[in-house]
Amino acid sequence: MLGEGVHDGDRHGVALDALESLLGERFTRSSAVRLAHGRGEAFHADMPPDAVVFPRSTAEVQAVVRLCAMQRVPLIAFGAGSSLEGNVAAVAGGVTLDLTAMDAILAVNDADMDCAVQPGVTREALNAHLRDAGLFFPIDPGANATIGGMVATRASGTNAVRYGTMRDNVLWLTVVTADGSVVRTARRARKSSAGYDLTRLFVGSEGTLGIVTEIGLRLHGQPEKIAAASVAFDSLDGAVRSVVEILQIGVPVARVEILDAAMVGAVNAYSKTGFAERPSLLFEFHGSEAGVREQAETVAMLTEANGGWGFEWALRTEDRNRLWAARHHAYHAAQGLRPGSRLIVTDVCVPIARLTECLVETHADIAAAGIVAPIVGHVGDGNFHVFLTVDPDNEAEIAQARELNDRLVARALAMDGTCTGEHGIGLGKQDKLVDELGSEAVALMRRIKQALDPHNILNPGKIFRFDQETSQ
Amino acid sequence: MLGEGVHDGDRHGVALDALESLLGERFTRSSAVRLAHGRGEAFHADMPPDAVVFPRSTAEVQAVVRLCAMQRVPLIAFGAGSSLEGNVAAVAGGVTLDLTAMDAILAVNDADMDCAVQPGVTREALNAHLRDAGLFFPIDPGANATIGGMVATRASGTNAVRYGTMRDNVLWLTVVTADGSVVRTARRARKSSAGYDLTRLFVGSEGTLGIVTEIGLRLHGQPEKIAAASVAFDSLDGAVRSVVEILQIGVPVARVEILDAAMVGAVNAYSKTGFAERPSLLFEFHGSEAGVREQAETVAMLTEANGGWGFEWALRTEDRNRLWAARHHAYHAAQGLRPGSRLIVTDVCVPIARLTECLVETHADIAAAGIVAPIVGHVGDGNFHVFLTVDPDNEAEIAQARELNDRLVARALAMDGTCTGEHGIGLGKQDKLVDELGSEAVALMRRIKQALDPHNILNPGKIFRFDQETSQ
Numbered sequence: 001m002l003g004e005g006v007h008d009g010d011r012h013g014v015a016l017d018a019l020e021s022l023l024g025e026r027f028t029r030s031s032a033v034r035l036a037h038g039r040g041e042a043f044h045a046d047m048p049p050d051a052v053v054f055p056r057s058t059a060e061v062q063a064v065v066r067l068c069a070m071q072r073v074p075l076i077a078f079g080a081g082s083s084l085e086g087n088v089a090a091v092a093g094g095v096t097l098d099l100t101a102m103d104a105i106l107a108v109n110d111a112d113m114d115c116a117v118q119p120g121v122t123r124e125a126l127n128a129h130l131r132d133a134g135l136f137f138p139i140d141p142g143a144n145a146t147i148g149g150m151v152a153t154r155a156s157g158t159n160a161v162r163y164g165t166m167r168d169n170v171l172w173l174t175v176v177t178a179d180g181s182v183v184r185t186a187r188r189a190r191k192s193s194a195g196y197d198l199t200r201l202f203v204g205s206e207g208t209l210g211i212v213t214e215i216g217l218r219l220h221g222q223p224e225k226i227a228a229a230s231v232a233f234d235s236l237d238g239a240v241r242s243v244v245e246i247l248q249i250g251v252p253v254a255r256v257e258i259l260d261a262a263m264v265g266a267v268n269a270y271s272k273t274g275f276a277e278r279p280s281l282l283f284e285f286h287g288s289e290a291g292v293r294e295q296a297e298t299v300a301m302l303t304e305a306n307g308g309w310g311f312e313w314a315l316r317t318e319d320r321n322r323l324w325a326a327r328h329h330a331y332h333a334a335q336g337l338r339p340g341s342r343l344i345v346t347d348v349c350v351p352i353a354r355l356t357e358c359l360v361e362t363h364a365d366i367a368a369a370g371i372v373a374p375i376v377g378h379v380g381d382g383n384f385h386v387f388l389t390v391d392p393d394n395e396a397e398i399a400q401a402r403e404l405n406d407r408l409v410a411r412a413l414a415m416d417g418t419c420t421g422e423h424g425i426g427l428g429k430q431d432k433l434v435d436e437l438g439s440e441a442v443a444l445m446r447r448i449k450q451a452l453d454p455h456n457i458l459n460p461g462k463i464f465r466f467d468q469e470t471s472q
Numbered sequence: 473m474l475g476e477g478v479h480d481g482d483r484h485g486v487a488l489d490a491l492e493s494l495l496g497e498r499f500t501r502s503s504a505v506r507l508a509h510g511r512g513e514a515f516h517a518d519m520p521p522d523a524v525v526f527p528r529s530t531a532e533v534q535a536v537v538r539l540c541a542m543q544r545v546p547l548i549a550f551g552a553g554s555s556l557e558g559n560v561a562a563v564a565g566g567v568t569l570d571l572t573a574m575d576a577i578l579a580v581n582d583a584d585m586d587c588a589v590q591p592g593v594t595r596e597a598l599n600a601h602l603r604d605a606g607l608f609f610p611i612d613p614g615a616n617a618t619i620g621g622m623v624a625t626r627a628s629g630t631n632a633v634r635y636g637t638m639r640d641n642v643l644w645l646t647v648v649t650a651d652g653s654v655v656r657t658a659r660r661a662r663k664s665s666a667g668y669d670l671t672r673l674f675v676g677s678e679g680t681l682g683i684v685t686e687i688g689l690r691l692h693g694q695p696e697k698i699a700a701a702s703v704a705f706d707s708l709d710g711a712v713r714s715v716v717e718i719l720q721i722g723v724p725v726a727r728v729e730i731l732d733a734a735m736v737g738a739v740n741a742y743s744k745t746g747f748a749e750r751p752s753l754l755f756e757f758h759g760s761e762a763g764v765r766e767q768a769e770t771v772a773m774l775t776e777a778n779g780g781w782g783f784e785w786a787l788r789t790e791d792r793n794r795l796w797a798a799r800h801h802a803y804h805a806a807q808g809l810r811p812g813s814r815l816i817v818t819d820v821c822v823p824i825a826r827l828t829e830c831l832v833e834t835h836a837d838i839a840a841a842g843i844v845a846p847i848v849g850h851v852g853d854g855n856f857h858v859f860l861t862v863d864p865d866n867e868a869e870i871a872q873a874r875e876l877n878d879r880l881v882a883r884a885l886a887m888d889g890t891c892t893g894e895h896g897i898g899l900g901k902q903d904k905l906v907d908e909l910g911s912e913a914v915a916l917m918r919r920i921k922q923a924l925d926p927h928n929i930l931n932p933g934k935i936f937r938f939d940q941e942t943s944q
Contacts, residue, residue: 114823198913294763451919
């Protein structure tokens with residue numbers, strides 16, 4: 001180990017040379033590769049790392065962590081690059097571990113309905129693999145994210161109303177900690193009360209507490225029958241009210257998405273669909289043949305009673321897939337409303353009783369600001385996304401969009417909601433985390449970070465502001 | 473603050489006097505009260521605290537914690553006293569906070585299906601309160617535990633197969649930390665990805681990281697229809713196999729309990745029921761009228777195909793209640809098999825594919841040891857309890873029962889299971905926690921403990937062995 005007074009750059013150089021010897025061609029300082037790893041999906045400043053490595057095993061990740069830990073070089077885990085809050089930016093340089101080559105499905109246990117995967121497996125690849133076993137992994141954040149990335153941001157998405165989020169569907173993790181130890185957080189039992197819930201501590205920690213190298217997931221049986229439906233409303237209020245009633249009487253809807261009129265328009269233009277350009281709900285039902293029919297009938301009745309019209313079934317697989325593909329393209333559809341724009345994507349989540357009010361006030365705010373910003377949301381959870389289209393060269397407009405986001409978060413917090421339903425804190429919402437939980441709760445989080453990563457080498461500058469003091 | 477070299481006893485005395493001034497009659501050193509607070513339900517040595525206090529508000533808990541923290545006096549939170557692993561024993565003396573007077577239901581939000589309660593509310597009191605709102609709180613560990621205690625041990629019980637455990641149904645917590653800060657762990661949104669999951673860190677921490685003073689819970693709509701059923705089998709294997717198939721095809725059973733023949737016999741004797749004394753499954757179905765019928769038909773078919781017989785419906789509320797009351801009295805029924813005995817209660821949880829093997833081997837082990845020890849389990853989760861009846865005055869028998877427990881845990885761990893499905897670690901399973909997760913994972917937990925409670929004043933000696941060094 002180098003002594004005091006050695007410049008960071010020298011230390012980094014020592015570590016990088018050692019990594020190059022260790023990994024050969026799976027180490028690179030190429031600027032194109034670095035740049036591609038210094039950004040997520042949405043609009044944040046690019047911050048490339050000093051080098052990118054492509055490990056293939058837990059042992060290799062451990063070796064990389066040990067070399068970097070010795071020289072106090074930052075380490076950033078990277079999957080599909082689909083995060084939205086600058087979660088993978090290399091704020092203090094360092095080494096990005098691209099884990100996409102660790103894409104093995106290690107085991108599928110049919111009877112136990114669980115599996116073990118490496119972090120680079122994507123959710124689509126996993127579900128393709130599971131198809132023949134009659135199982136599926138329900139969490140669907142939209143993007144074809146890696147399971148590792150989904151663990152890191154505590155992802156959820158369209159199916160969470162029925163199947164929960166990553167919080168609920170991760171059984172155990174293998175994690176390489178900041179000192180290069182390999183820890184397994186839990187056994188394969190469906191539940192446990194054995195000590196602190198380390199699994200849940202790492203889920204949503206955005207790579208700041210350890211690097212996840214294996215993941216145990218809970219799986220679900222493929223439903224006998226799946227059907228979808230769409231229904232339009234003249235007002236957001238009726239749409240939200242129907243969903244509250246549907247949940248209260250316990251209809252186990254698998255998905256229920258809300259699109260505002262602007263979002264429906266964007267989807268129609270992008271996906272050549274013909275939905276009425278009104279606030280709309282999209283549903284998916286899972287169950288037995290009879291169960292799905294009963295669910296859909298109840299939903300048709302309740303939506304109609306709340307002013308819904310044009311309830312349309314999508315019973316055939318191709319119709320259903322077209323409907324959900326249109327929903328999944330919402331991001332690009334929003335961008336398509338303003339060619340050349342980039343998106344500032346934000347999401348909040350509020351108690352569902354406040355959702356209409358939150359949406360209506362946000363609409364008024366968007367209209368007053370004159371920004372094109374369609375809305376889509378996981379209404380069953382009270383969670384919605386605003387896609388703020390901005391001209392990337394127009395500083396004033398970007399500032400205006402950020403202020404709109406500030407007001408949106410303040411509004412959600414005033415309603416006892418959260419500043420981020422499923423995108424994480426990353427770089428973008430650090431101040432808002434303090435607004436949400438208070439400085440004492442955030443201080444508690446920092447004490448955990450300090451205890452597990454005393455030199456702040458794991459994804460430094462995420463969740464908490466980068467602090468030179470603790471990064472030594 | 474007192475200086476170095478002051479004897480612990482003096483410090484404790486200073487704190488206790490201050491607490492007496494603060495709380496008056498709600499402070500006691502009565503030996504009967506102390507003794508009643510130094511034990512849980514099952515058989516562990518009694519370890520009474522030096523005093524018991526009965527706070528009535530978060531502010532009072534905070535004042536108690538501050539006074540005790542200043543003098544490094546241990547603090548133990550106490551609810552119904554129904555824990556089973558010595559979780560409330562005052563290993564190092566100190567002050568027990570009896571939170572049963574903090575039993576207010578602070579808010580019920582119908583549309584959001586959530587509520588806020590103080591920790592002393594019992595689950596039965598909560599459900600009585602919710603009845604008229606058409607809502608219920610599903611977690612049912614058997615005992616009429618307090619919600620605070622259920623948070624502390626990450627309780628689950630009979631409904632977990634459908635509704636999850638305390639892990640899944642706590643939305644947020646207000647916690648007084650070791651330094652007397654009051655922290656709220658999350659907002660009221662249904663989900664969030666705002667920083668580390670502090671809520672899940674405190675759930676299951678057995679009072680070692682903070683004292684919970686308010687709890688936000690997720691509620692569920694009362695099902696339109698509830699029905700129950702029982703079915704007997706000639707072998708455990710057929711019973712478990714049916715459950716695997718039932719879960720695989722996605723029947724949303726609300727409860728599915730397995731009783732071995734000995735347990736059925738004990739239940740019949742205690743509750744005057746007439747179940748066939750064979751391995752049996754008890755089911756509960758929640759849903760619409762048609763949904764419940766469909767579930768029950770599928771279950772009848774699958775159990776029959778696996779050798780089940782005598783499928784018996786309990787459609788009427790009173791029949792259903794009698795069936796579940798019989799199940800709930802399993803603890804006392806087991807004790808009734810040997811008048812004068814006490815119970816050493818243990819539970820493990822294994823992947824369900826290994827459950828039959830684990831049960832069969834455990835049966836053989838019980839038979840070889842000649843101990844009366846009926847078994848009941850939450851079979852859908854792979855979780856089961858063994859009630860080891862022991863003569864409290866027979867040291868040899870107690871030792872033999874403990875060895876049987878050791879072998880049971882080793883067996884469960886060898887099957888990738890956990891040493892405790894829902895009772896926690898407490899005093900009883902500290903070595904087994906290390907066996908289960910390894911010393912590095914437990915070291916990680918200790919670092920978290922150290923970061924949040926540097927002087928080890930919060931329920932010292934639980935989860936981890938009591939360490940004089942860190943308790944200063």
